[in-house]
Amino acid sequence: MTDTLSAPASASSAASKYSVPQERRIVTAIPGPRSVELHKRRQAVVPVGVSSVLPVYIARANGAIVVDVDGNQFIDLGAGIGVTTIGHTDAAVVRAAHEQIDDVLHTLFTVTPYEEYVRVAELLAEHTPGDFAKKTVLINAGAEAVENGVKIARKYTGRNGVAVLDDAYHGRTNLTMAMNFKAAPYATGFGPLAGDVYRAPNSYPYHDGLSGADAAKRTIAYLEKSVGAEDLACLVVEPIQGEGGFIVPADGFLPALQEWCTANGIVFIADEIQSGLARTGAWYASEHFGLVPDMVLSAKGIAGGLPLAAVTGRAEIMDCAQPGGLGGTFGGNPVAAAAAVAVFEQIAAGNLLAEATRIQNTLVPALEKLKQKYDVIGDIRGIGAMIAIELVAPGTGDTTKEPNAAAVSAIAAYAAQQGVILLTAGTYGNVIRFLPSLALTDELILDAVSVVDDALATL
Incomplete structure (x- = not known):
């Protein structure tokens, strides 16, 4: 002591x-x-x-x-709940933001675009799991990334249902409140909540004692009986649950869910808002489980403390949205995007x-x-x-x-x-x-x- x-x-x-x-x-x-x-x-x-x-x-x-x-x-030991992953006021991130402030503060990418947004999308295509063609939309915060991920999955599949897991946390917006396992304090009194959200059992080894295979069978059986695979647009999972208590699923659980999703045309979305960007010793926590998600959600640590989030997915899924269907006034702000480029560079350069x-x-x-x-x-x-x-x-x-x-x-x-x-x-x-x-x-x-x-x- x-x-x-x-x-x-x-x-x-x-x-x-x-x-x-x-x-x-x-x-x-x-x-x-x-x-x-x-x-x-x-x-x-x-x-x-x-x-x-x-x-x-x-x-x-x-x-x-x-x-x-x-x-x-x-x-x-909180790092702004996982935001300042590479350290508070990292010198390279601060320098990149300062330099960008001197050049351009805002134009709105959907009106007059700029290179920083494109570069962040390139880096995400490179570092998210999977060697297929990927595309990215940048937005402001984690809950907004979840909302956009679900929106895109619904458009792509033509289905409405959204599956989530017990103990999950996805945000405080109307849709994400409905996706959370724990209502209080995030949803108490804020209804009515969004519909077509279905919660399935999670793998929680300390409490359920199940193997990954058995836990996956339980989850899949529940979804098939309670919803029906043909009505699900996506399954949204945190590879390591954050607010749920850093629950690490049993080996084989997540790959089995992904295999089931692929077989049934369901978009498998990895919510890596807290676990991504070097947090777990890999670029994304999905890598620890052999996962190659159809879509990856990033936020928190991506810009070293500036507000930025991203939805990165298979190009054919991301391209299903019509022109004007994605975006937002401040999404991919040039200063935040410049900071994000510096974060990626620092993670690589500093090992x-x-x-x-x-x-x-x-x-x-x-x-x-x-x-x-x-x-x-x-x-x-x-x-x-x-x-x-x-x-x-x-x-x-x-x-x-x-x-x-x-x-x-x-x-x-x-x-x-x-x-x-x-x-x-x-x-x-x-x-x-x-x-x-x-x-x-x-x-x-x-x-x-x-x-x-x-x-x-x-x-």
């Missing part, structure tokens, strides 16, 4: 490239006085529906550290796929040691820089696996006071997800885990 107020600066040779020292440092109460003042101002003008995990207000960020307005430095694997190789063993000490940790799972622990009632990890949301809330609150930002997740709120940037050093990983250790000891 380390001093809960501050930790030594990282000894990593890479630390010198950062403008903010890569260390946690708490100098005031959390939240500090300036954050408290800002929060009062916020409460007067921002609706309560726009809630925050931690009411500290950030003044700057770099690498894996965010600094609040009171000068406190936090180890960020950041290996950095995701390094984080897994340091974080998982450290968490395994905690699991040996504390029986509230029922499961450790994930790939790359997408790792989670599921907390259960003491002594139930091998039996009923009773969700322990109270422990998760207590740990997250304790960690925040000590300078570590943790994200919670899971259908029952009993999962802590570690979703850091790839700039996170081994020293910061171990420091953050020591804080989690201290938090567990207080339960």
Whole structure:
């Protein structure tokens, strides 16, 4: 265990490239006085529906550290929920955005196009799974990518039905609210919701104990009986579920679903909004499962912090939409597109796929040691820089696996006071997800885990 107020600066040779020292440092109460003042101002003008995990207000960020307005430095294990994958204010991304701002801020691609949009589409065609011809439409955010993916699949197939999996999360728009497994808080009171959405059983190895083949048989049987393959336009899956709690399906589950979709003319859509762009040690998490989706959805980490999302799919599917049927005022904005090009370049030049694997190789063993000490940790799972622990009632990890949301809330609150930002997740709120940037050093990983250790000891 380390001093809960501050930790030594990282000894990593890479630390010198950062403008903010890569260390946690708490100098005031959390939240500090300036954050408290800002929060009062916020409460007067921002609706309560726009809630925050931690009411500290950030003044700057770099690498894996965010600094609040009171000068406190936090180890960020959330990365804006997977957005700043290559690090906060990455120098190359900032430089690319600045240079583009000097040239063109906006023209609207569907009126007068520009090269940056085209280059992002080329990079997505190159790096998404599959060696067939692909095309891409750029939009603004993840939920918009899901909406467009479904829209295109419906147009291509002439069918209406949309299949999703238990524990899935796809967004907060009308259609995506209907596609989520968990209604509260995302859909509560916001109906009526979109129709023709059908939810099928997922593969959740820690709880169902099924092989991938058996879990797939269950899912397919449900869809064939409840919907009928001939009425389904698409099946939308997260290769590793995000909000659901970083659920990694059993081997063979996803390929079996894809095979069934192909045989029945159903568009197989991989929602890689959280798991894509180097997050798992591959360009896209689909690669870990041998998946070659008909369509891939990207967002979050694609532009290093600027708003951008994409739908990339087989050319014949993407070309089914009539001229004017796809697009939007800000979709593929030149500044965001320029930043995205820099993100792709940085991932390749910095060998950041290996950095995701390094984080897994340091974080998982450290968490395994905690699991040996504390029986509230029922499961450790994930790939790359997408790792989670599921907390259960003491002594139930091998039996009923009773969700322990109270422990998760207590740990997250304790960690925040000590300078570590943790994200919670899971259908029952009993999962802590570690979703850091790839700039996170081994020293910061171990420091953050020591804080989690201290938090567990207080339960």
